[in-house]
Amino acid sequence: MRKHSKIPKIKHPLLLLLPVAILFALALEPFGLSSAGFLCIFLILYITKQLTIISSWKQTLLASLLFSSLVTLTSFYWIWNAIRNISGQGIVISSLLFLVYALLSFYKIGFIFFGSVFLTKQKIIKDSYLFLLVLPSLFLVSDWICPMIFPVYWGDLFRNQILWRQMARFGVEVLGFVSVISAALFYLMFLKQTKGFRTYFPYLLPIVCFFSINLYFLAETIPQVGIVHLALIQPNTKYAKREIQENQEWMTSTIQSVYDIGLETIRFAPKPIDLLVLPESSIPFLGTLDSKNPNSTYSKSFVDVTESFVKLSNAPLAFNELVWDGGSRNSFTLLQPISFVSDRRYKQALLPFGEYLPGENHFPLLRNLFPETSHHIPGNLTDALRFQTKAGEMVTLSPLICYEILYPELGRKMIGHSPSEFILNLTNDSWFESQTETMQHAGAGKLRSIELGRPVVRVAVTGLTTAYDLWGREMMGELQTFQKAIGYLDLPLVPKERTTPYLQFGPRPWRIMAVFLIFFVFFRSPRPILINKMKNEIEI
Template structure:
């Protein structure tokens, strides 16, 4: 087969992981080259095939650790800033912790590498089965069973191509699965370079079908609900360490700054405001829930400015606060006009090492290493929040706080439990001090909008404040990061009954399909006869 292949053989395949990692980075924000994503997958397919030929467990382990390290260093280097800021440690300790994280953070690639080596060691699998059934299934399974601190799915590599990303209507895992199949078809087509062009149609036809499905999704007409006028505040509050909590001058200045930008948004609004939105950590550490508990975060000044903004705008206000209710909770609060009654939703998925310390009970010394980590406790699944527009219509939205936008399953459960007309995400990326991180984080919202068929509005304390329509297209100009800014958005909502294949069926059918394909190929393929066993049989 090699003599007919146009794919050259590489003497040291491990070196191939370096360009693969760079293509991975180029596929994500701030570059967003979907072509780089396909090249990344294509080279991974080639490398995995070489691993399955050598069938060397040590090389497979080395490849797993190296790929994880290279991807973290090229795509997620900004995590070092978070480690340094949260730990409060110097460069040496922060770099050591970052190195340990980098080695294991993208361990999901091991499912693909080890799975391929194991299967081909036991069975003699045809190339077509290996590339079209085994590898795409392993990619999907790795998305499914590998929890990560910062979840990244293979489909994320293709979220910046407006046509191709529409496959996320079936779920981000399916977007990754289909993308791997398409790269595999091209790989097989190149392997069969001795064939005429007519023979290539069987490889190109499925890719054409995928494009046709995406065109159908892109051309879909979505019934609209009420159009809202939103005022989005970006106060550019810096990340605050715990010593700032006792600094009354800093806290007073921050509260006044947030109030001033709120007044400016109300005065300069071109239309009556239906919803005024403040981001996560606009005013850190404080809350409006009165409590006699000594750990209470209650602030009278916080109460006064939020109520004042609601009265002046005669519009509901969404803001983030820390409240004490059976423990510290990160809350998204909707303050209604007239009644001034708050409606709170608590963050359900907490950021490890940022909002809680995994294993702290068994390893209390972790607290000394990460002193800035909070002690939050998670909330439970609740109903969507509801408010009334200036025209008297009732509108609902699904509330997400920061990190929660990275989890497709969570967003699906929320909408399935309580349908809404749009999704609102309050976030704070200031700890990372990186435009790359905030663009990657915002990019996740693009896929959530396609999966759910609902607009996603993202309001960030230092940026990136933006919004995506149900096709993942940006609906407003991006506000500059690390600057005070106000964004006005005319948001066309969708009907509550709006659904998508992902909302209706979830990821389970595709996961079942991936497992079935692995078993199908395994039992369909003949046993592999090992060389030493063949030698013994000949001698006998």
């Protein structure tokens, strides 16, 4: 008698893409339901299996475009605001640009769908091989070879589960890989007709092992080497378009507002400040680097504000500015007390269509569509920044500007090049005008802190201003968004020499393993024509 699967058959599996997209959104902030992420992956596995059975390239393409569009509409709908603000276009043009973006933005799912259909067209692959070896590997490789404007990894669906996310010590790609394997184990278990713990034990044991590893990481005791007292300023400066730069009244009011909240921060500090921090775009368009270039952003008022903060607090000031140094640069600047020497690090990972226009040299008309896009040029890999605390200790920090927190490998390169004791991320999310975007952007810091083995402090111009420890736990709560706020943080430091598996080995071993598993299954599995030939020989 034929045994039936406990997973019901659905006549039109593509209809599941809508609930899958909703579950995807529920897994990310502001909901943060890792159970939704798990169910999302489970249904993606089911849909992929059905696509391999249908074996139609048209259906596979349709599924890829639908998934990308629905995920964008449910999880990343806030991108519409960014497109509208950066393009300066009306609702119709902005909506058309958003539609094109939605169709293509999450194209990485196509790699999984098309890869699975192609492999199963060529070979007869057992379900156990497909779900436990091929599909997790395709998920991992898609994270690797499919760059996105706003990078999202499969492991991000599980970053809000404190125990499970500890696997990110091996990298977010491994967190995604392990999560897909776990969902696949349940999928294979549900395919079985038989019941009983002994039958299910082989499927549950690997998941228990993953939990045990994470529990060990979570229980680990990490030595501290000191504490620094940070004063974090959230001035709530609104995003500003280029015409505002010539509006003297607006610029003067903004500078005065930042100066006032800075004075308040210093005056009411509960203890001596070791580092005063202003976020990205507190005072837009301006800088403190003097230059004779006609494009110089130098502002004497900006210089006066920053130097006043340093004098009054007798502490270094970390802030963001726009400077002209061989071109427009988005800079993370550390102004030292007494000497008033500025140490600058230029942003390396620039936001496409926000800070530069990809392909503008070949398609100049793009500038007409995105007139608010800046002309920034990227910086190079440099040393960590250093400052002295009130106790006389030298402290090092790795500077990240806004968008850079989304790139695990950038953080790994920076710390590998110049080790630090914590990571400081200055950011500006005001262009998106969305609480959801702000929370999703901040959520990436949880995984960076685990991957890189260092606390991450995030200071945002309109929020969220927060901090995460080495396990991705919040250390100070979140300051209210879209309002002026001040945060004081006693930040525990870790040794500069601290390392993690991700820092030691990076993503390369896992990527090699994923490619090997795909090829292993491909060459080990028989061809369909060989199976048909064997059947014909038996009949004869």
